[in-house]
Amino acid sequence: MARIDDYRNYIQQVLRKYAAYKPAIGDVEIETIVDLVGDHYQLVSVGWHNLNHVYGCILHIDIKGDKIWIQHDGTEAGIANELVELGVPKEQIVLGYHPPYKRPYTGFAVN
Secondary structure, three states, X not given: OHHHHHHHHHHHHHHHHHHOOOOOOOEEEEEEEEEOOOOEEEXXXXXXXXXXXXXXXXXXXEEEOOEEEEEEEOOOOOHHHHHHHHOOOHHHEEEXXXXXXXXXXXXXXXX
């Protein structure tokens, strides 16, 4: 259980880092959504640019069983690499946005 608690902390640490960035355009906020009961984590942008409503998912991460599932990664650096730098083994991270047949070639967990 200590490992899962570490994963929760690492994920929240990375989300806080990206939430601190201010979008370059419009009146847009970055919101951090954390569900510790269901182990769901998201970073979303919401607001307005001129007359257009802005809403989008930047990051979506789940913890399923004992693995981190990255469901969506809209960062340039790649959140999986940042989690590895924090100490999460690659075999504990699933790149859920890749189809199952591609996952064996990613260097990360398959499922």
